[in-house]
Amino acid sequence: MEYRAQSSAGTSFTILLAFEDVNGGLQFLVHQNWRSLVQLEDVNYIDGLLIDFLDRAEEQPAALFAQVSSLGVGPLVTQQTGQRISDYPSLSEQFSQFVKL
Numbered sequence: 001m002e003y004r005a006q007s008s009a010g011t012s013f014t015i016l017l018a019f020e021d022v023n024g025g026l027q028f029l030v031h032q033n034w035r036s037l038v039q040l041e042d043v044n045y046i047d048g049l050l051i052d053f054l055d056r057a058e059e060q061p062a063a064l065f066a067q068v069s070s071l072g073v074g075p076l077v078t079q080q081t082g083q084r085i086s087d088y089p090s091l092s093e094q095f096s097q098f099v100k101l
Contacts, residue, residue, distance in 0.1 A: 003075055
């Protein structure tokens with residue numbers, strides 16, 4: 001998922017990766033420096049959203065994955081979807097900067 005700053009045209013960063021495993025469970029990887037990449041006014045919003053994602057991943061993983069796969073409103077939006085991260089070289093290059101949420 002990509003962070004898009006609301007007040008700075010063109011500013012965007014991939015800060016969250018969501019994975020669905022073969023059993024339907026969800027795992028999230030977050031950019032280790034995400035708080036420094038987003039604008040100050042969005043930090044609390046995104047922090048709350050990430051906490052909500054973790055809670056909902058336990059209760060409604062399929063519904064949550066469908067939602068994060070098509071999120072298009074607000075500062076955190078779906079950037080790309082696919083089966084394998086290796087299909088997206090730009091994300092593969094950044095992968096080492098992400099940690100488990």
